[in-house]
Amino acid sequence: MNLGGSRKKGIISPSRTQQMASTYSAALRQYVTGNHFMDTFAFHSISGSEIVRRFGYPACR
DSSP states (O other), rough: OOOOTTTTEEEEOOEEEHHHHSSHHHHHHHHHTTTTTTTTOOOOOHHHHHHHHEEEEOOOO
């Protein structure tokens, strides 16, 4: 997971980050914000199986 903005310029865009987060399920949004995943440009991964199992997204077929 990452956030909106310009990594190259080191500028975080709160509006872009919020726009992106608004497309996530409530559970996923709570998880990424609660763990501060969207506060920095550091990359955080969440496995596909966890996205399906924990956050209720449909599995790819």
